Amino acid sequence: MSAISPIPNSGSNTTTISTVGAPSRRNTELALLAFAVLLPCFAYANVGLALDGEMPSGMLGYGIGLGLMAGVGHLVVRKFAKYADPLLLPLATLLNGIGLVIIWRLDQSPRLMARKAFAPAATNQLLFSALGIALFVAVLIFLKDHRILQRYTYISMAVALALLVAPMFFPAVYGARIWITIPGLGSIQPGEFAKIVLSIFFAGYLMVKRDALALASRRFMGLYLPRGRDLGPILAVWAFSILILVFETDLGTSLLFFGMFVVMLYVATERTSWIVFGLLMSAVGAVAVASFEHHVQQRVDAWQHPFDAFKDGSSDQIAQALMAFGSGGVFGTGWGQGHSDLIGFAANSDFILATVGEELGLAGVMAILLIYGLIVERGVRTALAARDPFGKLLATGLSGAFAIQVFVVAGGVMGLIPLTGMTMPFMAQGGSSVIANWALIAVLIKISDTARRPAPAPAPNPDAEMTQVVRP
């Protein structure tokens, strides 16, 4: 189908604008995916050569494992989400692969092995990644249409509340109550799953309420002030995130949760005033809680004076991470040749970015952050392309949550904001995180499949207006 349109002021020059039939781009995805599997294999070999001077023995198993995961993911996308975005799967696979290499590399460190709390995690993490891919596949197969999720708006709210509240009843681990411990099975971090469920609730809720929130407002000093009663939801979410902060002493989840709501509120209503309110409220909340909650206060102190905390021995992690970034320089020390294992505890989870910073340098960190950025960009692009408001809001919420999480963790490790106990999506060691993020990518892929699918042709109705007859 094509239409001819003359362009003004160009004489008889014309341009033909034809819609390109939406290509499915699965082969592009396959090529990128092969790239994304080979790159971590290269890194893996590099670590082995640098540490022992020979090819690592686990190389074959690792390569086959990652390749199988990527291959299964690709085949399922080909079958069940034919028009999906070609970038999301390769980008996520690359991050997951590089994360696995770093975790394995830290397993090789004798310094970490000497610590009592440390256990080799690479095998487990590979297993969790496979579980993540399994959940990814399950979501793609069983979620026929993302709009089905809209029916579960208020059920999602209840589930999300349960997931967020549950950790309060379990003992605090390392000062934060964000785990649910099931004896004999291990522990899960429900906050990671809550972010998906919550974005379903926010999307469903805001889709219905956005007109009231956007239109019923007074204009004051260039800002649209919402009516008092419309402030209800944002106040409720704010209060709830403060409660999380107080009772679970988890700055990260609380920030993620509130930030995601403000982002979605802004996207749904197009009112800048919500962002102003959100920033003010989160600042007030954070300062108020930090002034009396001991755990949060400690984190803020360690952030403001990392080297004081290093000297008196109360918390050396941030200082060690900063030194790791510093010793990496622009091009890094090379795989396996850094000393980021000095960070010790959580070197392979919360602080995994410091290892990237030391061994790959600024160039590597920038590339990794760009890859995260590209995932977020593809999410927002999906939201733009989606045809239904629920899909738009859901894709915005999921990519917003992903972006906030990356910002909170990277900012914390680099000393931009106080450190919070959150995991770098896909890279950090931790089962809940990698599984939940694969599910998140699956939902995004499903939305993008619907969004990029060629629209059904408009009903042919050329004779809506009858041809006028020339009467002599």
Place this chain on the structure above:
Amino acid sequence: MSELTLTVMRLGFLAVLWLFVIVAVQVIRSDLFGTRVTQRGSRRGGDTRPQRAQAPAAPPQQRQQQQPGGRRADRGRRGAPTKLVVSEGSLTGTTVALQGQTISLGRAHDSTIVLDDDYASSRHARIYPDRDGQWIVEDLGSTNGTYLDRTRLTTPTPIPLGAPIRIGKTVIELRK
């Protein structure tokens, strides 16, 4: 492992990592535009500056064509038309290159030239080349008829170069 090998591997890995990012961005770039824009007929323009610059190099025949008067003289000469020009009606100025494909005209959305003309039928006429490359116009049973010069078409008719074909308020002609 020698220091040199490790350095090469270190920089090599960074290079490949960035290559991946660049390839990914290229994929996005090709994805940004939902439509393909093709420039057509830029050599035939009347008065744009780049064409002036080309004019001395162009063969004299082509230079002649750039003047409106030259076209009339060409009409008698043998030669296949290369484009279809809308000379009257709401689409005035539109040209379509003739590349051996059938051109359908009408108000229907799937026509090659969608006429925004109340007096045109949804599938009004079509223009196609016959086996010898001669362009033929055929009325498709339209309400108000298709006129070649002043005569209403009843059968598929060869189109002389430059003869006006009238469809409703729209007039098109074939030009070299």
